[in-house]
Amino acid sequence: MATKSSEESLIETEPMETSTGVDTSLLGKRKLEETDDQEDSDEEEVDGDEEEEEEEEGSDLYWEKDSFDGREYHPSDDSEYSDEDLQEKARYYNRTVIETKGFFESSGKLPLYTWSGIAVVSHRDLETKMYGGITGREFVGDMACECVEKHNRRNNKNVKFEHVLRANFDPGAKTKYYITFAARESDSPDAPLVEYQAKVVWSAGITYPIFCRPAPPPN
Secondary structure: OOEEOHHHHOOOOOOOOOOOOOOOOOOOOOEOOOOOOOOOOOOOOOOOOOOOOOOOOOOHHHOOOOOOOOOOOOHHHOOEEOOHHHHHHHHHHHHHHHHHOOOOOOOOOOOOOOOOOOEEOOHHHHHOEOHHHOEHHHHHHHHHHHHHHHHHHHHOOOOEEEEEEEEEEEOOOOEEEEEEEEEEOOOOOOOOOEEEEEEEEEEOOEEEEEEEEEOOOOO
């Protein structure tokens, strides 16, 4: 297997910030305390969400279909690097992406940069205003709301979006967003906050909901 040098692999695609993550996971459905702490991250080149099939986003054929289902991490699939620290971080990233199905949290164990695959949306990018005067947080929040609305219609639920906790993205012509958010499962203001996940595809200004679901218990 060909060996990549650390210089060849450190190709920055997005300026990212660095901070430690805050673990808010609990057993079962993950209830949350109100917090403004968000994770920033820098990540590196390794394989991300390589979906073999093209998602026909406008079709219900792919609604509630997770392309990560059935995928397993195999160290033999990893590229080899001359830098041992980089190799260890690349393996950790590959394993984490698959185990979390794209909804991983920022961590100092992740590589600094990413050449391809899924990256963390930094706190800076969440708070920066975009076109139309909305912030990145509002942008991903609006996409999560579309997933919630479709989830409620299809499953006769009453999930209420509250706020974005963090988001990851896989850039491209059809950019995939992996959004983790807080929600309530009833109209009651006393209902506990529960961690939810939404996956969407954004292309040419159009949002295509893929799924909305409670976050699974941590491994």
